[in-house]
Amino acid sequence: MSLNIKNNVYWVGKIDWELRKFHGGEYSTHRGTTYNSYLIKEDKIALFDTVWAPFSKEFVSNLAKEIDLSKIDFIIASHAEIDHSGALPELMRHIPNTPIYCTKNGVKSLQGHYHQDWNFNVVKTGDRLSLGQKELVFIEAPMLHWPDSMFCYLTEDNILFSNDAFGQHYASEYMFNDLVDQSELFSEGIKYYANILTPYSPMVIKKIKEILGFNLPLDIICTSHGVIWRNKPEQIVERYLDWADNYQENQISIIYDTMWNGTRVMAEKIAKGIKEGDKEVNVKLFNLDKRDKNDVITEVFKSKAIMVGSPTINRGILVSVAGILEEIKGLKFKNKKAAAFGCYGWSGESVKIINAILKESGFNIVDEGLRVMWNPDNESMASCIEYGRQFALNVPL
Template sequence: MKDFVQVSNSVTWTGVIDQDMKKFHGEELSIPNGTSYNSYLVRDEKTVLIDTVIYKEGYEWVSQLKKEINLNEIDYIIMNHSEPDHSGGLLELMREIPETPIVCTEKGMEILKKYYGKNWNFQTVKTGDRLNIGSKELIFVEMKMLHWPDSMLTYLTEENILFSNDAFGQHYANYGLFNDMSDQDQLNYECMKYYACILTPFSGILKNKLEEVLALDLKIDMICPSHGVIWRDNPLQIVQKYLKWCNNYSESQITIVYDTMWESTRKMAESIAEGISDVRQDIRVKLYNSGKNSENDIATEMFRSEGFLLGSSTINNGILPSMASLMESVKGLKFRDKKVGAFGSYGWNGKSLDILNEGLDEMGLERVSDGVKTMWNLDDEDREKCVEFGREFAKNLFVELL
């Protein structure tokens, strides 16, 4: 277990780095770079622990915490969010200090009681409430549905540190701990992936909440999230990224996703990409086989695209399983302001195209045509039909630039 790290004069990082964790939310989210569970100890006249760690690390974490501090000296435990990756360590901790007050939102108390079946000493707070800990105060800001109904931020005055829980975090097991000690390309990608795959459905709420927090005019010198790096170098850079991402974000990119049985759908995807490039050579076109790539990585590329195309072979009156899973996932993410289309190959039953179109319509995105399909393998006529489909899609997408 990584040694605890001094973050500021009064704050110590008391978390866990988990480089072996490769899936999150059960098996739903791929996290190839691992993650961290960030907990923080704040010392003043009162001593406060902000968030805990995942349950599987609880025993070892409490053992290490005992070396850092006499647990009986902890005056308050702040739970910014009740999800088990942040609250799981409570079970081990509260065996040691069962009467210590747990500060959380009203909804947080409800969730913690339901998860752990314990009637601990809860103290509930709402936006604007303050906790005096000596020379400093903790100010609480509710962040309902970002991304659970109990979520909140905690702000430490004097040192101007924002403990943001899931907001502004990422799944990145960085032993350097701070953003200026990280691989910047990897960090930026993991931040976008975290937003795209977890927070996108709440973009409208997030936009309003960010504006509300900024209107408080709090000086922020450091942002300490519950996963990934601590933002100490230009910490507001991640806030600015969130402000862009929550506003129907896109880049000059088209993503083509397909799954294929005997390579015909792959050939269609490649021909469509050729047609797109005929129209706009400066556009970034990315192709992904949904059966061979991470569903979350593909969703991230779709999030950053101005438009995307989905293709599948027909199998048993349906579409290939990886494509069906991807579509269900993306439907829940509620992407906005993207143009979409579909394509597919078949032998004797061409239903895949209809199923793909129906799924795209359920996403609430603008489908630019009824798509294109081919039977068996592609001949020259089929290839040209796919190239032309790509051209038309690009023209529709970039009509204002042509």
């Protein structure tokens, strides 16, 4: 199946309705995803990227119905990650000498994945490739989100092929941003940014400003996952500039796990205190044993402050808490405050451990945290409420 995007530009990718985990098991995809490949049929014919390896034969078979494979003049490899390049080995079996245009790091990545010495052509920002009446203009985008990533702009049609930027893991037959459910679209968009692009926010701002500085007309953004932005594509660019600028809402997220409900009781009483201290703030609680970690990380991204709770176990913290803290550390959130809490029976190290990790992760630690011995009694619950009230006063938006 192909879909006409504009004039001689066609989508020839794959909609994956069944995908529920991505990057191994690191990223949840509740709404599936798409692997977007594009075919440009001008005087010269160019193919942008392929699809994930499990769909290689299907992709090449469908592509052959769209065009004689031997007539493809150029392959543009915007990014070597397997979800975009996975069908490349199968395609190159049919057209082994077709030139592949990619960045210098793209060559390294593709060779590292597939151990093939294909006909690589290295490009850098500002290089152009003629398709006849129109040209492709290459724009390197290192660390958005791999060293090899690049954008490409098609003149006359004013289309930006943005690879992993501006995308979402979102399966839809509609394929265009103006046709899908807007709440679903932006929910998946912010989740995608929070979990994948947050560490590279300074580079996101720099690259967007660089592209805007070219003063190129922009009618469509063709992403590599999810919908194609044809209606006011600047809206997702503006969202990215907001998200990249130490984004936060008037929200405090309490994330925790519990053994015998003591830490859960603490979390709920702290939340009650926060609302007493600030009636306007949005307080959300997440039991990490029962919630999807990528959804929780999205809420952390949106929050001005977080509170992290775990009981002490074997002089450590619960695995679910340790796991999400490890991911949070890698995401390098900025300008957010944090505190720790938890129950203990005899040694009580959990709060100290959590605070240390949060500090290492770049959070501003509000205080030493709150510990409660054994299950909270009425006095301890009152102290949790007061602790939440004081926390709210310490983290104004």
